[in-house]
């Protein structure tokens with residue numbers, strides 16, 4: 001459907017739907033691996049791993065429209081990331097941010113170790129000089145902005161300009177911003193990657209990923225990767241992700257407003273040493289984020305005394321002590337407990353803000369911060385867990 005001129009809230013509601021009279025408003029879940037063959041030589045859907053399902057296609061129509069390019073959906077965000085990396089020739093030079101989703105760095109590390117599938121250079125992207133120097137020597141630059149969990153913001157347009165001069169591709173993990181707050185392709189990136197598991201799905205009840213590309217050739221190459229590697233989205237997951245995406249704008253508006261308010265209050269709380277949220281005027285990335293993004297998002301991190309961070313996470317009741325983010329329910333997690341987070345302060349706590357009332361969230365945080373400061377029985381010595 002031509003959606004030109006419609007605002008994003010409207011496009012979220014109307015795209016990816018059957019239009020013919022008598023058809024259901026929502027694309028039905030079609031739990032089919034195979035379809036009846038037509039006469040020999042006729043084009044048509046035969047096998048869903050190769051030919052897709054109506055459910056993925058509807059979701060791809062919507063995500064592609066929001067990001068401004070053809071979209072290809074995968075079984076998870078990691079499958080989407082892996083598909084982009086698999087487009088690279090053996091030995092390609094990849095620049096990756098030090099602060100980024102742990103799964104990305106695990107995947108890159110495994111490939112580098114496995115006979116040099118690629119060569120990885122990890123950079124602190126807050127050092128613009130180091131980043132641009134690395135870009136000059138790269139085949140692919142991977143960005144994550146805002147980053148997980150430090151909320152670093154990178155100037156996508158500046159990196160894309162430098163990358164083009166160096167003949168390098170740029171991929172941006174846009175999961176934290178969502179397509180509503182930032183569109184990497186419009187800023188010159190080649191790939192916008194999403195874990196739709198997070199805000200797009202929005203209800204913590206599915207795994208799904210998507211890649212949106214600037215050059216149509218890349219979409220054909222990604223579809224080919226999906227066919228041969230088999231990381232296809234499930235029919236139910238595609239249905240749920242599309243249903244969740246319908247409310248993305250209203251959920252994000254509420255969550256982002258609460259995140260801003262909580263960031264301001266946390267910054268003034270005596271038990272909090274530092275808040276990271278690009279929406280705070282004092283944040284080092286505030287000016288860049290204000291220029292590059294249409295909002296600061298619904299994720300923030302804050303630091304408390306190292307010994308108190310686990311107690312703060314254990315002390316919440318309304319907020320879920322849980323990994324992941326982007327759902328209607330707020331989640332809190334001490335990130336340094338995970339492997340691959342050595343650069344993250346031990347007392348740093350990430351808060352994924354959901355759709356609860358902000359005053360209930362604040363009361364919950366205040367109570368947990370009080371527990372953290374007083375309960376000597378809960379300390380930061382829980383065993384390291386292996387999930388990402």
Ligand SMILES: *Cc1c(COP(=O)(O)O)cnc(C)c1O
Nearest residue numbers: 076077078101148175195197208
């Ligand atoms: C969760 C996440 C991923 C991985 O997505 P999955 O759907 O869990 O595979 C990638 N990038 C970011 C920023 C994430 O938050």
